[in-house]
Amino acid sequence: MATRFDPNNAQNLVEIEKQFAVKAVEHAQTYWNLLEKVHPSELKLTKIDDEIFEHAMKEFPELAEDDHAKVTKLDEDWMKSESGKKRWHDFIASYEKKVKDYNFGSLIRTDARQEYSETNTIFVTRIQFYVFEIARNRLGLNDKAHEIAKEEAAKEKEKKEKEQARAEREKAKKKKN
16 A cells, blocks of 8 residues: 655755756746747636736835836845745645646746846745736736747758758768769
């Protein structure tokens, strides 16, 4: 008979941590691809985007201050301060039965005006990711990211087309000889 998994007594196995990291990276890549293809104002990330947005703005009124500065550029110290941890813990817990994978780890860009990078990424829970990205999309703060993602995709497509044309020329050259 299998015993019930107790996360409080689980060991931190390297393989499990790697799997979580892979899932977080895949989630970030998927989201970046979405930002490339769909204008952020048209993105719906969950069935309850409205509820998440309104709840976050009510519970964290400082997110609306200074033209939404804390949404544009995440303040990790504010989020992880003693009072921040408590407030976020309570907020996150309220979505346990409402949002699938609400507490899974996710990568988020600290600055909405830039792409994912080693220096512009932190680890948050999935519901925190939703809070910030729903707000960024609604407030037009991801418009710059949308343009960056589209430009990157166009450059990548052009690069692949050039490589394909070069490969075809090489193949034709070998066939000729």
